[in-house]
Amino acid sequence: FYQCDFDIAGAYDPMIPDAECVEIVQAILSAVDVGPFVIKLNHRMILDGIFEVCGVKADMFRTICSSVDKLDKSPWDEVKKEMTDEKGLDEAAADRIGEFVRMSGGLELIEELLKGKLAESKIAKQGLEEMKLLLNYCNLYGCGEAVSFDLSLARGLDYYTGVIYEAVLTGDAKDDAGEEIRVGSVAGGGRYDGLVGMFDPKGRSVPCVGVSIGIERLFSIMEANMAKKKEQIRTLDTAVYVISAQENLTEARMQAVTALWNRDVRAEHSYKKNPKMLNQLQYCEENG
Numbered sequence: 001f002y003q004c005d006f007d008i009a010g011a012y013d014p015m016i017p018d019a020e021c022v023e024i025v026q027a028i029l030s031a032v033d034v035g036p037f038v039i040k041l042n043h044r045m046i047l048d049g050i051f052e053v054c055g056v057k058a059d060m061f062r063t064i065c066s067s068v069d070k071l072d073k074s075p076w077d078e079v080k081k082e083m084t085d086e087k088g089l090d091e092a093a094a095d096r097i098g099e100f101v102r103m104s105g106g107l108e109l110i111e112e113l114l115k116g117k118l119a120e121s122k123i124a125k126q127g128l129e130e131m132k133l134l135l136n137y138c139n140l141y142g143c144g145e146a147v148s149f150d151l152s153l154a155r156g157l158d159y160y161t162g163v164i165y166e167a168v169l170t171g172d173a174k175d176d177a178g179e180e181i182r183v184g185s186v187a188g189g190g191r192y193d194g195l196v197g198m199f200d201p202k203g204r205s206v207p208c209v210g211v212s213i214g215i216e217r218l219f220s221i222m223e224a225n226m227a228k229k230k231e232q233i234r235t236l237d238t239a240v241y242v243i244s245a246q247e248n249l250t251e252a253r254m255q256a257v258t259a260l261w262n263r264d265v266r267a268e269h270s271y272k273k274n275p276k277m278l279n280q281l282q283y284c285e286e287n288g
Contacts, residue, residue: 005189007210009196014130018163018191019137021211025167025187026143028213034221035171037186039146040104042153043131044160044190049124050151053117054096056089062158063087068101069154072168072184076102104150107135127162134163155188162191165211169221186214232288242269243280250274 006024008017022039029037047068051061067082076098083089083097100118103109110132119125131149138144155164167187189211196206226233242256253269260267270280 002215003212004215005210005212007208009206009208011207015133015137015163018209019134019141021165021189021209022134022138022147023141023143025165025211025213026146029146029167029186029218032218032222033225034186034218035169035225037146037167037169037171038148039143039165039167039187040148040150040153041131041134042150042164043127044162044164045123045127046118046131046151047127047154049118049121049127050097050100052121052123054100055093056097060087060089064089064097065154068097068152071101071152071154072166101152104148104152106144106147106149107132109149110135130162155190159192159195160190161193163209164188164190184217186217187211188214234288236287238266238268238287240265240267241280241284242267243277243284244269244275245277247274 006021008020010017022041025039047065048061051064052058056064064083064087067079067087070079070082080091080094080098083094084091103113110128113119114125114128114132119128135144135147135149138147153164153166155166165188166185168185189209191207191209193205193207196208197203200206223233240260242253242260244250244253250273257267257269270283
């Protein structure tokens with residue numbers, strides 16, 4: 001499994017680098033043309049605030065958070081059952097959590113939450129104010145329409161300290177045979193201010209925010225799209241293939257590719273002394 005990662009490290013004013021991460025994800029997913037997508041946003045402080053006002057004990061925050069993280073794959077009833085039956089959470093507390101984590105929207109949802117019970121939590125209120133700032137910056141960067149403030153997004157990794165991201169494709173991706181391609185998340189990340197300092201001998205804090213792009217998942221969609229359009233998938237950069245139609249022309253081919261290389265033309269020829277004409281032409285056909 002391969003992914004492509006970018007991060008912004010250093011102490012900056014709130015949500016400026018965080019918003020740039022959203023803009024970069026939006027630019028990448030638009031450029032590779034994999035169809036419609038949404039970038040889900042949430043905040044660790046908002047999640048912790050939800051657990052606090054719903055009556056979850058502080059030492060259970062992380063384990064309940066890992067259950068919430070399953071909402072993208074499992075229905076609420078299954079997630080609730082895990083919280084109550086397996087992890088011992090009070091059913092009433094689970095029901096209160098369920099009311100929050102099924103909400104999604106934009107700035108209007110933040111304004112609504114700031115007027116309600118969630119704002120009674122100091123930590124949640126700070127998270128909501130930061131999320132409001134982030135959505136404003138996303139609008140200024142021109143990527144506001146691609147984002148959704150989604151309270152079910154948990155990304156069950158303990159090291160996130162602030163905003164968390166996850167990009168998902170919203171179209172129906174199918175392969176050449178018409179079978180649906182299960183893709184799931186194609187990008188994810190967030191703010192992790194405490195992680196890098198753990199590896200510094202002096203314990204210095206290095207605030208960081210970043211996102212990983214799931215290259216393999218995107219490639220599978222791009223390849224399926226190209227196959228449907230009957231487009232050639234080029235896997236090499238060579239522009240010219242020097243062919244000989246008769247025997248004993250290896251040296252002549254070498255002179256020809258050298259002349260092309262010297263003029264910055266990407267060229268190659270067969271590694272066989274006397275290749276068959278048909279094999280050379282087939283190589284060109286297969287490699288576009």
